[in-house]
């Protein structure tokens with residue numbers, strides 16, 4: 128009997144939540160947005176998503192194989208990365224771009240920096256920014272197809288290229304009502320131009336809610352991000368308290384997808400509760416800044432990547448106070 | 464001021480339904496009884512009997528080996544068979560007195576006789592508690608008379624009886640409260656008589672409504688004693704957390720509960736105080752939960768200290784399947800056993816046996832920085848950073864992120880989805896830092 132008994136240190140029980148089950152929940156949470164993207168943009172969107180996921184998984188597998196890493200249970204994390212990246216492409220993108228992007232995300236952004244848990248930058252966003260810089264045109268060729276998207280896709284009919292709602296709003300004079308040029312309900316449900324996964328705020332919210340209910344993410348980052356971004360836009364829009372404008376800014380562009388799925392990436396966001404709130408606020412303010420002051424209408428991806436770099440700093444500033452200790456912990460000498 | 468819980472903590476599977484509704488029954492040992500000399504924190508006890516000598520039930524067979532130490536009483540009558548090192552729960556070999564039970568249970572004079580504590584001076588009560596060998600029976604085993612002798616008696620305003628029993632599977636305190644509630648109240652009254660300004664609080668988790676009701680009935684009319692319902696959460700019964708829940712005061716690792724005007728004692732300990740003072744009976748029994756899915760008939764036993772664990776397993780119907788994991792104590796802070804041929808000591812609370820190792824649920828993988836350990840830590844630390852420092856053997860960084868405040872509760876490792884042995888790594892580093900400090904102190908003392 129002695130040989131059969133495992134001896135280990137306490138505690139002798141585990142919650143049962145595993146890295147794998149968490150990643151699975153993230154994939155499930157992305158299904159509404161993915162499904163809507165496919166419904167809207169047709170079979171091409173599906174091809175883009177599948178291509179990015181498959182190439183991400185293969186890249187992960189090959190890296191582990193050639194680097195003689197033990198067989199890891201992290202395919203799930205590669206699936207998440209691939210899917211998030213895929214959702215960031217316009218449906219019109221040529222399929223080799225997702226392949227390049229996935230390989231870049233997995234190999235360069237993730238593995239070369241030490242693999243799962245060590246990368247300082249969100250792999251999907253890192254790859255996206257890389258691609259936007261290299262292939263700007265192909266990454267922003269947005270297509271809107273109303274009506275029978277799936278059939279159109281099968282028939283190979285391309286929709287019309289069109290500016291995204293955010294770009295339209297940006298060019299509006301402050302005196303024109305937002306509602307007159309874009310339809311808020313279309314934006315909320317997702318019948319607008321944009322990348323595959325970002326058009327439908329509703330689908331993203333459903334996924335985000337699922338993550339919150341499953342306790343995969345807390346509300347700290349998304350809420351801090353959305354509220355601070357909204358507040359910033361309201362203050363600096365020059366439109367006063369314009370609810371339509373506020374709503375359009377919140378549900379438009381990549382903000383929803385970014386706030387619920389990108390900014391909440393565990394590895395690249397702060398681990399401390401206050402750190403998460405500060406991180407969210409920082410993201411909101413910077414996104415607002417880019418949207419109001421720069422020439423582009425977007426800004427979510429670059430903001431998140433930039434803030435990723437600040438995470439160690441934020442964490443150090445927001446170390447929780449230990450139970451029964453009033454004073455803050457001393458500075459950590461080395462990188463902890 | 465007071466609330467019903469603290470921030471952090473976890474909700475592990477409780478498994479209490481296996482044993483909570485079965486009466487704790489006295490267990491009569493058959494084999495030899497073994498009394499290790501280290502059953503408490505502090506210096507080992509010193510044997511005062513010789514091989515071949517006849518001892519009586521309740522007789523002191525080993526005296527305290529220093530101020531922080533505790534004597535040991537025999538729980539049966541019989542002959543001293545030998546004095547030899549034996550295997551104990553921690554896996555260490557410890558010198559022990561082995562007594563062959565003659566089955567007569569012949570008691571020392573006066574054992575079990577009534578005594579009125581009101582006729583005793585405070586010093587007499589403390590001496591009785593010391594000589595009865597009473598130590599904290601919640602697990603730590605710190606001598607109780609020292610706890611009950613703070614620097615300033617008048618500053619103690621709250622005596623907390625820890626009836627929260629937050630460790631999974633354990634139901635022994637619950638059974639004691641239900642079956643021996645009167646003794647518990649009696650013991651608490653004795654302790655309260657030592658402190659003029661103190662009130663007594665019996666803290667019980669709200670998953671034990673029967674115990675709460677029962678104890679409330681028993682303290683009716685007692686002006687100084689109340690029953691407090693606390694929320695069911697692990698580690699509600701950890702000393703620092705419980706003090707803050709009951710009084711709103713917080714202590715850290717460099718303070719004692721007395722600094723917050725509190726003394727916290729475990730249920731079994733308070734009953735032992737009652738037995739020693741009011742019944743002239745030294746500490747020689749322990750209520751032990753034998754449970755887990757590999758045990759045929761899980762239940763609580765009222766056990767004589769020194770009884771072999773094997774006998775308890777047998778009394779509980781034996782194993783239904785070869786256990787993959789055996790634990791002395793609860794699943795969160797207990798110690799894994801590789802052998803059940805060990806004696807019940809003053810601090811044994813449970814023997815658990817499982818068909819499957821619960822650890823297998825979560826394979827080990829790299830940290831994904833999910834923050835679950837941070838949310839779970841009742842000490843409000845960042846276990847992930849502590850473990851990073853521990854893995855680099857960077858003790859300075861470890862202390863800088865307050866590693867010494869860890870209470871080794873196990874919450875962080877419990878929640879980690881990457882199956883990282885956080886608690887273990889943190890515990891080891893704490894031990895090494897404590898050792899270093901001890902060495903440094905010894906070196907400094909030697910220089911002088």
Ligand code: SF4
Nearest residue numbers: 830831833834836879
């Ligand atoms: S719970 Fe585990 S995986 Fe999550 S941050 Fe803590 S150590 Fe890392």
Ligand code: SF4
Nearest residue numbers: 840869870872873875
């Ligand atoms: S074992 Fe220590 S670090 Fe881990 S949760 Fe408990 S107190 Fe916090």
